[in-house]
Amino acid sequence: MIKNGAITFVGVLMTGILFAQPEKPKNYKRFDERWIHFGFMLGVNTANFKAVPVNDAYSSYGLKSLETKRQPGGQVGIVTTVKLGHPIVRLRFIPTLSFQERAVRYYYQDPDPSVTKDVFLEERVNSTNLDFPLMLQFRTLRINNFAAYVLVGGQYSFDLQSQEDASQNFIDPFIKIKANDFQGQVGGGLEWFAPFFKFGFEVKFSQSFSNSLIQDNSPVSKPIDRLYNKVLWISLIFEG
Numbered sequence: 001m002i003k004n005g006a007i008t009f010v011g012v013l014m015t016g017i018l019f020a021q022p023e024k025p026k027n028y029k030r031f032d033e034r035w036i037h038f039g040f041m042l043g044v045n046t047a048n049f050k051a052v053p054v055n056d057a058y059s060s061y062g063l064k065s066l067e068t069k070r071q072p073g074g075q076v077g078i079v080t081t082v083k084l085g086h087p088i089v090r091l092r093f094i095p096t097l098s099f100q101e102r103a104v105r106y107y108y109q110d111p112d113p114s115v116t117k118d119v120f121l122e123e124r125v126n127s128t129n130l131d132f133p134l135m136l137q138f139r140t141l142r143i144n145n146f147a148a149y150v151l152v153g154g155q156y157s158f159d160l161q162s163q164e165d166a167s168q169n170f171i172d173p174f175i176k177i178k179a180n181d182f183q184g185q186v187g188g189g190l191e192w193f194a195p196f197f198k199f200g201f202e203v204k205f206s207q208s209f210s211n212s213l214i215q216d217n218s219p220v221s222k223p224i225d226r227l228y229n230k231v232l233w234i235s236l237i238f239e240g
Contacts, residue, residue, distance in 0.1 A: 027145050027193040032087040039079040039197075043235030046070040048128070050207070050228040057066035062109040063223040066120055070232075071101035071124070079237055081137070088139045092151070094129040100231065104175060106223065123175050123220050128161040131183060132204075142193070151187040151204055153189070156180070157229075168218050176220060181229055183208050196200035200237035206230070 011048070048070040057063040077096035084091055101124060108119040135153035162179035167188040187204025206229075 004106060026142065027195045028198060031193065031198060036082045037081045041075070041079050041094055041096070041235050042078040042236045043075050043233060045073045045075055045098060045100060045234070046229045046232045047073055048100050049102050049104060050230055051221055051224060052226040053226045057223045058109070061223045062111070063106060065107040065114060066223065067105040067107070069103040069105060071103055073100040075099070075103040075131070075233065075235070079239055081239060088141065090139065091136045092137050094133055094162060096133065098129045098231065100127045100129060101125070103199045117144035125175050125177060126161055127159045130158045130160060132156045135185060136176055139191070145193040149189055149191065151189070153164050154182065154184050155206060156182055167214050170218060173218040173220045176216055177212045177227065178214060181208055181212055182210065183229065187233070195225045196240065198239045200239070202233070202235045202237055206233070210223045214222060
């Protein structure tokens with residue numbers, strides 16, 4: 001009991017000390033007075049699919065398991081942030097060039113009944129996307145030179161590398177996905193105000209609203225009912 005009381009006392013004391021700290025001089029004081037800001041974004045991502053196999057995947061194709069695995073990528077973008085009548089509510093638009101890769105793994109029943117090990121097959125899907133996210137940003141008021149925010153919105157993506165219209169190679173088949181995709185996004189971040197610019201660290205997640213798979217009856221697409229794009233984005237944002 002004495003130990004718990006001491007911990008509580010120390011916690012209350014530390015909280016009091018933190019709140020009693022004098023306000024530090026604020027950098028870039030006029031940032032919140034401007035209605036529009038520009039900057040750039042650099043980041044990394046991990047892309048994946050949410051894969052849904054067909055109902056009779058095992059009985060029809062011998063598919064025992066369908067898995068997906070995240071793969072690393074990167075992105076670069078141009079930032080435009082518009083204040084919507086109040087410092088804590090903003091509209092953010094970041095046209096982005098992103099590079100993504102996803103892996104789909106198939107585990108099949110070996111046709112030889114004497115073999116207990118599954119037949120393994122992996123297909124990789126690469127994308128070079130033009131992304132157009134439009135997000136509402138809800139930011140806290142500044143605490144000295146720091147602030148935090150949450151994001152909600154959506155984006156349209158166009159895959160420059162899509163093989164949507166390519167002829168299928170049934171000797172070495174590949175997964176076709178649609179070039180156009182619409183995704184919902186949520187995220188959040190932290191901001192630090194330097195004397196002449198603002199630096200942000202942001203994490204967000206996006207997922208497709210609709211199925212991205214093009215079913216062309218190839219051996220790699222037949223066992224799959226639906227594929228949804230999923231991406232985790234980690235970005236550094238600089239605004240002036």
